[in-house]
Amino acid sequence: MNKTDPVKMYVTFWGTRGSISTPGSSTEKYGGNTSCVSIHHGDTDIIIDAGTGIRNLGLELFQQTEKHKNQLNLHLLLSHTHWDHIQGLPFFVPAYLKGAKLTIYGSPKKEVFLESILQRQMDVNYFPVEMNALAADISIKEISEEKIVIDSVVIDWQEQIYHPGGCVRYRFTAGGKKIVYATDVELDQMFNLKNPKNEREKLKKEYCKFISGADLLIADGQYTAEEYPDKIGFGHTSIPLALEIAYHQKVKQIAIFHHEPQHSDNMLDRLWCQLSPKYSSSGHHMTVFWAREGMTIPV
Amino acid sequence: MPTFKKTYYMNVQKTVRTKVNKTRHHTKKVFHKASTHQLSSTIPLPLVPIIEEIDIKSLSHLDILLPDQSPKRIELGRNELIIGRDNDCSIHLPLANASRKHARLFVKGEEFLIEDLNSTNGTYVNGVRISRCTLRNHDQIRIGEARIQFVQQKFRA
Numbered sequence A: 001m002n003k004t005d006p007v008k009m010y011v012t013f014w015g016t017r018g019s020i021s022t023p024g025s026s027t028e029k030y031g032g033n034t035s036c037v038s039i040h041h042g043d044t045d046i047i048i049d050a051g052t053g054i055r056n057l058g059l060e061l062f063q064q065t066e067k068h069k070n071q072l073n074l075h076l077l078l079s080h081t082h083w084d085h086i087q088g089l090p091f092f093v094p095a096y097l098k099g100a101k102l103t104i105y106g107s108p109k110k111e112v113f114l115e116s117i118l119q120r121q122m123d124v125n126y127f128p129v130e131m132n133a134l135a136a137d138i139s140i141k142e143i144s145e146e147k148i149v150i151d152s153v154v155i156d157w158q159e160q161i162y163h164p165g166g167c168v169r170y171r172f173t174a175g176g177k178k179i180v181y182a183t184d185v186e187l188d189q190m191f192n193l194k195n196p197k198n199e200r201e202k203l204k205k206e207y208c209k210f211i212s213g214a215d216l217l218i219a220d221g222q223y224t225a226e227e228y229p230d231k232i233g234f235g236h237t238s239i240p241l242a243l244e245i246a247y248h249q250k251v252k253q254i255a256i257f258h259h260e261p262q263h264s265d266n267m268l269d270r271l272w273c274q275l276s277p278k279y280s281s282s283g284h285h286m287t288v289f290w291a292r293e294g295m296t297i298p299v
Numbered sequence B: 001m002p003t004f005k006k007t008y009y010m011n012v013q014k015t016v017r018t019k020v021n022k023t024r025h026h027t028k029k030v031f032h033k034a035s036t037h038q039l040s041s042t043i044p045l046p047l048v049p050i051i052e053e054i055d056i057k058s059l060s061h062l063d064i065l066l067p068d069q070s071p072k073r074i075e076l077g078r079n080e081l082i083i084g085r086d087n088d089c090s091i092h093l094p095l096a097n098a099s100r101k102h103a104r105l106f107v108k109g110e111e112f113l114i115e116d117l118n119s120t121n122g123t124y125v126n127g128v129r130i131s132r133c134t135l136r137n138h139d140q141i142r143i144g145e146a147r148i149q150f151v152q153q154k155f156r157a
């Protein structure tokens, strides 16, 4: 990256696809790599999720360190450990660099240690290099109840229960701006009147407060409204609902994320044409876009 | 022919495998919730070659539309282009709301990228303010009142 404004957070999408990587000419615009987003702020580098998109980020970071002769100090926050959020980790070059520092954070609310989960994906039966053979200084932390503070970025988080096995959402605050990463959650369940009222209301309130006024919300939008009824309980949100809630919470910019592998570029373009105009005209303006690999947004 | 810059080497280290189990009772004192790997060094392993330059197998151009002017077409090659209000910019935009050096367009690998140069009024791709963006066929770039369309036709030789 060129000269950057030290006050701003720069959000880059390295992988935007949900579930499984989907290469090919019909997905080259929005990208076929699975979840990975980076936030660059001052000298701080934060990565969210380690889907296959993290491979390209690793190459870029590596080229940067070669050029500037500096050592990497990276923070990787995992929303959860489904394949599409960790599978790129064994291909992340900085993990192989001596002198690089990588701190991995994840939910404490699992039956098994996060460290153990990540180690197992690099078991000799799955991958030729074991995790404890990686040259970087890697520490794995299960996040505690408090906020995480990384340099001048304050991160708070909440568990999202409407996803099989759970998933953490994160909020990054720096320079008076807020970015929320809340993927792999079935908001349709949270807003479904059939679910028990007390629990539902509490979770709804928590979610709305968390995203309220966000300068950028990266939101799960895997399904169309038409597809959703066949996907109840899969742990993902229908796009129109994600947009409506964000709009009511005065979100300034929303990136629809975790694209369904079956959705081609043409289909995503068409959905954007159908769904976004509503929010650029009426009342307050909310920028709506479909997260796209290789795009960096200043916040 | 692609030119390979150089092959980097990384150190892969081998240590005794540590088993970490989340058992509830007696081992609780031994393993903390957050634990750190202790590493030591050994064998080098070749790392990915970084491919610096490769021929672009595409015909790409920008269609530039400025207020009260007829459309202009600029063919794109490997050279970096600076877009802005300054006269010496490769793409000169005589617009009050364009910065002197507003954005740059460059090639990385086989792809074209646009990068905002901390302009005052921003660079937009399909309506989204970006700081950097890999361009795809028919992307609409907006700089002030200028409307710029990126058009790319790929081929395999």
Ligand SMILES: [Zn+2]
Binding pocket: A018, A019, A035, A082, A084, A085, A184, A258
């Ligand atoms: Zn996922």
Ligand SMILES: [Zn+2]
Binding pocket: A080, A082, A163, A167, A184, A235
């Ligand atoms: Zn998931």
